[in-house]
Amino acid sequence: MNPSLEQLKILLAAAETGSFSAAARKIGKAQSVVSTAIANLEIDLALTLFDRSSRYPQLTQAGSRMVKEAEILLAQSERLQAVAGELAAGIESRLTLAIDDDSHLPWLGAVLEQFANRYPMVELELLFPLMEDVTELLVTGRAQLGICYQREHPQREIVTYSLTEVAMPLVVSPSHPLARKPLLREVDLQGSRQLMVTGRREGSERQRFRLSAQVWWVEGDLGVLELVKRGLGWAAIPAFLIHQPLARNEVVKLKSDFISGQALTLELQWHRARPLGLAGCWLKAALQAL
Incomplete structure (x- = not known):
């Protein structure tokens, strides 16, 4: 039996959080669902993925390798969904760009002027959260694109593109x-x-x-x-x-x-699995070119 994408997502959640109960809270499912999914995955793969002899389950050597493979498969699946969504999408009516601090507006101004001329009917929302809050807005779907400094601990769901180095x-x-x-x-x-x-x-x-x-x-x-x-x-x-x-x-x-x-990398970010409409794709490409 081939492992399902749902099983692989549960495997990653358990590996990232360090326990089945924490994984259940992260993905919004009962702990029994997580435990059963992991057990069935181990049967399907004929591998022991977690050592359960201590208080918290520990990834085995085989489990660590499977986590890496699962990350690759899920990233490919999410990219496929995002590309399909972008191809099917028209021009969105609203687009939200989250920017780490409004001090970046001067150098963004030229791109925003081009955006206004190209997509005059799109309602653009600019938010100015700081640090982790930018990523959180992308994870929850509140924003579609983000600009912020490189995080010490990036999240797997978020794709990053380095824009420039900022001297500090x-x-x-x-x-x-x-x-x-x-x-x-x-x-x-x-x-x-x-x-x-x-x-x-x-x-x-x-x-x-x-x-x-x-x-x-x-x-x-x-x-x-x-x-x-x-x-x-x-x-x-x-x-x-x-x-x-x-x-x-x-x-x-x-x-x-x-x-x-001393310098920090300024990044453009977006959610791996959430498709952008035509306006969002244009803005992403314009920022990458900038």
Whole structure:
């Protein structure tokens, strides 16, 4: 008997969550359904996929290999469905683009102008969630396309396309004590207030670039920049935002002996299994070309 796509999805959920009960919650099914599906899959494949001798099931060596194969098969299946959906779709009436911070709007403006001329009847919605919230909107179907910085732990359902590298220099105001140090050590940054962008979730992404023991959390790069200019702390800020503040001597770049060339990858994202209409496909292609 050939394993079904549903069985493979349950296998991945169990592998990702680490337990059958957590997998059941993730996919919205009873735990007994998950346990039975895994057991039947093991029978169909003539393999033991999980070691059940401890409190939580552990993938066997064969199970780990099957997980990798299942990921490939499911990705191909989802791509087939998405391509078929896009071929069948006409011009959608509404399209939502989720962008990590509204500070990206200036460089997106030209593409949005082209979109307006090409699809004047499509209702475009621009949302500005931060960090993990962009991916969450894509997973739930609330948004069709997303632009955000590369995540530390990407999700399998989301396809990513690298748009560019964004330099993230460390800056402070000219009056800040750190501005008078010719070369910063790690301990200098650890002992001074750090200003950091945050979404509305507690998670690893929020703490990813934290160095200081004291942090002020700000919802957006423009807000961080304003507080930096007022001398309230140091921060890593996208280079495209600080050209004018640097020219006006509102901020200065810091030099460090342990951080050099810090940059983040900016990505275009979409859900692997959700088809885009004609307008969405055009916008995706235009952003990739940009």
